[in-house]
Amino acid sequence: MSTPDQAYGGGARQYATGGQTTTAPSAGYAQAGQQAGVQQAETTARAVRGGPRKVRLTLSRVDPWSVAKIGFLLSVAIGIAFVIMIGVLWTILDGMGVFADIDRTVRTVLGENGGSTFDLMQYVGFGRVLSLATVIGVIDVFLLTALTTLGAFLYNICSALVGGVQLTLTDD
Structure with a gap:
């Protein structure tokens, strides 16, 4: 025959606090068991308060206008970096004499007999x-801005x- 605690779902029950699972003592346990359960719960509560918290979030929608603004700013930065990179690369190649060597090689191949002179630096x-x-x-800039905005619309449709997208954030 079962005891009243067991008949009504008594006994040890599991519960979760923070990210940890522990067992709660049932009402039918002795006083010593209850004190041990209280001490265990206090220890668990202290560990949870001191430890990092975890939050699960879902990124279900992205605002296309904000994505377009960020995409525009990033593509402008990429465009400026591209122009600077080309300028630096051209300066390095010119300093190494690459253009003069190519010009001399083309002149040798074409020959200067035809009267037309070839100058690579014109091109x-x-x-x-x-x-x-x-x-x-x-x-x-225009292409990347359009592509990021299109990507935001496609993300919203897919989501x-x-x-x-589900994210888990912690505060370490």
Whole structure:
């Protein structure tokens, strides 16, 4: 035959505090068992208060306008870095004499007998290369801004279907 505690779901019960699971003493236990359970609960509560907290969040929607603004700023930064990189690279190659060597090789291959002189710097001069890099950087700004905004719309559609991205944040 069962005792009244067992008949109504008595006995040891598990409960979770913070991220830890412990067993609570039932009402039918002796006084010593209750004191041990209280001490264990106090220890668990102290460990939870001192330890890092965990929070689970779901990123279910992204605002396309804020993504467009951030995408625009990042693509402008990438465009500026691209133009500066091209300028530095051209300066290094010119300092090493690469353009002079290529010009001399092309002149040797074509021969200077035809009366037409070939000057490589008319085609790959610093101003012309930097202008082309600037045009490419501006096109890059428009394309990257459009792609990030399109990505935000696609993310919102996909997250409506599958629920979004779940994140677990802790405060270490």
